[in-house]
Amino acid sequence: MIMKGGIEAPGGRDDDLVYMRVVRDVEQQIASGILKPGARLRSERDLAHHYEVSYGSIRRAMKELRERGLIVTIQGRGTFIR
Numbered sequence: 833m834i835m836k837g838g839i840e841a842p843g844g845r846d847d848d849l850v851y852m853r854v855v856r857d858v859e860q861q862i863a864s865g866i867l868k869p870g871a872r873l874r875s876e877r878d879l880a881h882h883y884e885v886s887y888g889s890i891r892r893a894m895k896e897l898r899e900r901g902l903i904v905t906i907q908g909r910g911t912f913i914r
Contacts, residue, residue, distance in 0.1 A: 850885050854893035855900075857883075862902060862913060873903065873911045 861867040874882065880890045894911065897903045905911045 851889045851892040851896065854879070854883055854885065854890065855896050858893070858897055859900075859902065867913050869913050871913045873913070875910070 858867065858873075867873075873879065876890045876894060877887060879893075880887045883890065894903065894905070898905065902914055903911050904914050
């Protein structure tokens with residue numbers, strides 16, 4: 833028996849998640865040439881303030897961008913566009 837309706841939380845799709853909005857924005861900035869290879873991103877705390885989201889959401893977004901091969905983080909130096 834398949835039950836429908838009433839149990840799915842609004843905004844449950846990946847596209848609606850806060851960190852995915854940050855990922856899409858960074859991807860768009862890379863695609864449009866605003867962020868060029870080698871450009872250094874702001875600190876994660878600064879990005880959280882800029883996007884008005886939690887630090888945890890930014891950390892998750894950065895992890896996703898690293899997994900997609902769009903950014904690289906060098907400890908002690910920062911995060912850069914690949």
